Amino acid sequence: xxxxxxxxxxxxxxxxxxxxxxxxxxxxxxxxxxxxxxxxxxxxxxxxxxxxxxxxxxxxxxxxxxxxxxxxxxxxxxxxxxxxxxxxxxxxxxxxxxxxxxxxxxxxxxxxxxxxxxxxxxxxxxxxxxxxxxxxxxxxxxxxxxxxxxxxxxxxxxxxxxxxxxxxxxxxxxxxxxxxxxxxxxxxxxxxxxxxxxxxxxxxxxxxxxxxxxxxxxxxxxxxxxxxxxxxxxxxxxxxxxxxxxxxxxxxxxxxxxxxxxxxxxxxxxxxxxxxxxxxxxxxxxxxxxxxxxxxxxxxxxxxxxxxxxxxxxxxxxxxxxxxx
Amino acid sequence: xxxxxxxxxxxxxxxxxxxxxxxxxxxxxxxxxxxxxxxxxxxxxxxxxxxxxxxxxxxxxxxxxxxxxxxxxxxxxxxxxxxxxxxxxxxxxxxxxxxxxxxxxxxxxxxxxxxxxxxxxxxxxxxxxxxxxxxxxxxxxxxxxxxxxxxxxxxxxxxxxxxxxxxxxxxxxxxxxxxxxxxxxxxxxxxxxxxxxxxxxxxxxxxxxxxxxxxxxxxxxxxxxxxxxxxxxxxxxxxxxxxxxxxxxxxxxxxxxxxxxxxxxxxxxxxxxxxxxxxxxxxxxxxxxxxxxxxxxxxxxxxxxxxxxxxxxxxxxxxxxxxxxxxxxxxxxxxxxxxxxx
Numbered sequence: 001x002x003x004x005x006x007x008x009x010x011x012x013x014x015x016x017x018x019x020x021x022x023x024x025x026x027x028x029x030x031x032x033x034x035x036x037x038x039x040x041x042x043x044x045x046x047x048x049x050x051x052x053x054x055x056x057x058x059x060x061x062x063x064x065x066x067x068x069x070x071x072x073x074x075x076x077x078x079x080x081x082x083x084x085x086x087x088x089x090x091x092x093x094x095x096x097x098x099x100x101x102x103x104x105x106x107x108x109x110x111x112x113x114x115x116x117x118x119x120x121x122x123x124x125x126x127x128x129x130x131x132x133x134x135x136x137x138x139x140x141x142x143x144x145x146x147x148x149x150x151x152x153x154x155x156x157x158x159x160x161x162x163x164x165x166x167x168x169x170x171x172x173x174x175x176x177x178x179x180x181x182x183x184x185x186x187x188x189x190x191x192x193x194x195x196x197x198x199x200x201x202x203x204x205x206x207x208x209x210x211x212x213x214x215x216x217x218x219x220x221x222x223x224x225x226x227x228x229x230x231x232x233x234x235x236x237x238x239x240x241x242x243x244x245x246x247x248x249x250x251x252x253x254x255x256x257x258x259x260x261x262x263x264x265x266x267x268x269x270x271x272x273x274x275x276x277x278x279x280x281x282x283x284x285x286x287x288x289x290x291x292x293x294x295x296x297x298x299x300x301x302x303x304x305x306x307x308x309x310x311x312x313x314x315x316x317x318x319x320x321x322x323x324x325x
Numbered sequence: 326x327x328x329x330x331x332x333x334x335x336x337x338x339x340x341x342x343x344x345x346x347x348x349x350x351x352x353x354x355x356x357x358x359x360x361x362x363x364x365x366x367x368x369x370x371x372x373x374x375x376x377x378x379x380x381x382x383x384x385x386x387x388x389x390x391x392x393x394x395x396x397x398x399x400x401x402x403x404x405x406x407x408x409x410x411x412x413x414x415x416x417x418x419x420x421x422x423x424x425x426x427x428x429x430x431x432x433x434x435x436x437x438x439x440x441x442x443x444x445x446x447x448x449x450x451x452x453x454x455x456x457x458x459x460x461x462x463x464x465x466x467x468x469x470x471x472x473x474x475x476x477x478x479x480x481x482x483x484x485x486x487x488x489x490x491x492x493x494x495x496x497x498x499x500x501x502x503x504x505x506x507x508x509x510x511x512x513x514x515x516x517x518x519x520x521x522x523x524x525x526x527x528x529x530x531x532x533x534x535x536x537x538x539x540x541x542x543x544x545x546x547x548x549x550x551x552x553x554x555x556x557x558x559x560x561x562x563x564x565x566x567x568x569x570x571x572x573x574x575x576x577x578x579x580x581x582x583x584x585x586x587x588x589x590x591x592x593x594x595x596x597x598x599x600x601x602x603x604x605x606x607x608x609x610x611x612x613x614x615x616x617x618x619x620x621x622x623x624x625x626x627x628x629x630x631x632x633x634x635x636x637x638x639x640x641x642x643x644x645x646x647x648x649x650x651x652x653x654x655x656x657x658x659x660x661x662x663x664x665x666x667x
């Protein structure tokens with residue numbers, strides 16, 4: 001097991017290097033806006049732009065800039081490690097500091113949504129699988145299909161229209177932008193009830209369908225028959241034998257979804273509800289063409305996904321001993 | 326004489342499908358005594374596995390319609406409710422299956438799978454159950470049991486896996502063991518050892534064994550009695566030596582003819598049973614074997630009862646042919662077979 005973890009760790013580091021190089025290439029080799037012009041502002045003279053270009057080191061050959069960038073990301077030199085650049089529009093604030101400032105809101109949003117969607121998807125998927133082709137199963141499948149198909153921004157707006165305390169038909173939950181104003185963990189959690197629900201429903205629907213399919217397969221396995229032949233109570237047969245197997249591939253899916261969401265995939269939910277997370281920061285950065293901030297967040301996101309992948313692989317090996325050998 | 330441990334009377338198992346009811350088991354009666362091995366033979370799809378599963382009530386969950394009586398130790402277990410059946414499964418009657426790799430949970434250690442079997446029926450501490458699990462593994466001939474307990478099924482060889490399955494089955498000292506093709510998935514040398522193990526266990530523990538197999542060689546090795554199944558019915562039943570020496574049903578003849586024999590000259594080609602097994606949804610009226618039987622005649626349109634026709638009260642068959650006529654036919658076939666073999 002330890003050998004396996006070390007091996008995966010080395011692979012992840014190699015992947016991080018490749019991903020960093022790719023991000024650099026996307027932003028520096030492919031045509032993009034000129035950072036010096038952006039920084040100089042609208043009324044700057046060509047000389048001023050040149051001066052900025054020189055001070056940023058943008059005059060240097062591509063390879064030199066690449067070396068500086070990689071050193072900044074991976075080594076203690078060039079402002080590193082983890083020097084993801086600075087934001088032009090936020091007083092040259094390091095991107096890492098901005099990300100660190102935005103991450104808690106995203107993490108809080110995602111964490112609540114995960115608990116909610118797993119809490120919905122597992123019982124619904126299992127119940128549906130155990131009563132396959134029953135009315136309950138059919139109703140579940142239709143409902144989940146509807147939620148799978150509903151876009152998050154639409155679901156978000158409908159939720160606000162129905163339940164927000166400012167514009168909603170029934171004012172129950174805090175509406176847009178309440179997160180910033182709320183003080184304390186509980187108050188902030190209360191403002192996240194609608195975003196959590198909106199973010200969780202679509203994913204819960206996908207997971208419920210997936211768990212149902214996995215459970216149906218698992219219930220037909222020979223080892224489930226063995227468990228029954230041993231005289232194990234049916235409840236335990238379902239939970240300890242069938243679900244134990246069915247949940248393993250779900251863990252993989254969950255790890256990847258978590259990585260994606262933390263890296264900014266909650267962008268739509270954050271935008272609709274104005275939650276000050278990574279996703280909303282990306283939208284702002286794109287709006288202002290804050291080129292270095294976008295690059296930094298993309299790199300950060302890529303790192304997050306690589307690490308999420310690593311964790312998934314290790315957890316999977318723990319759950320399925322066959323992987324370790 | 327004491328009543329048999331297991332007595333099945335007129336057992337019928339049907340599965341409703343869109344095409345009609347599949348009559349997988351169609352009026353099976355048999356008995357097994359403690360310490361004896363009953364071999365149930367037949368080709369794939371003859372209902373022998375359904376029979377095995379039904380004895381433990383495992384076909385109920387699949388929506389089977391079951392009628393008839395299954396009397397185990399004086400109690401009709403076909404009439405038990407689900408929770409009483411659960412207490413019986415793995416305690417009074419246990420089962421082992423064909424493919425031990427698929428039948429063991431791939432994500433659980435061997436030890437915890439045995440411990441679970443023990444604790445499903447007894448209140449014992451985990452440590453005591455683990456000690457008992459090691460003891461069981463040792464009893465079924467698994468070397469270094471303490472280490473094996475911590476391993477996963479994929480780390481064991483095929484033979485060791487089947488031994489682990491047997492250890493699970495023995496966990497609560499059942500009086501009846503149902504073995505569904507226990508040696509089909511293992512190679513021949515392992516097969517011999519597993520059969521020897523089953524033979525030893527039933528002698529030492531006085532356990533009754535129902536051995537489901539398609540392999541007459543396996544039956545010849547360990548069974549005391551044989552029931553030949555065809556299309557959901559037992560077509561011939563009797564002591565093993567009678568079945569091999571004086572088989573009465575044409576289906577049994579063709580099964581025996583399809584087995585390679587070391588004491589006969591090598592045939593160029595082994596005999597096969599011609600045709601295909603009948604549909605269990607709409608089986609032929611009368612004798613089920615009629616469409617494939619070379620000796621079919623007018624009486625075969627009525628179902629022959631399972632009766633002693635060969636002069637031995639313990640040897641029953643379902644064939645209308647006159648026993649004298651059968652002897653002639655078999656002798657003719659045997660001499661033709663030997664000539665063919667040269």
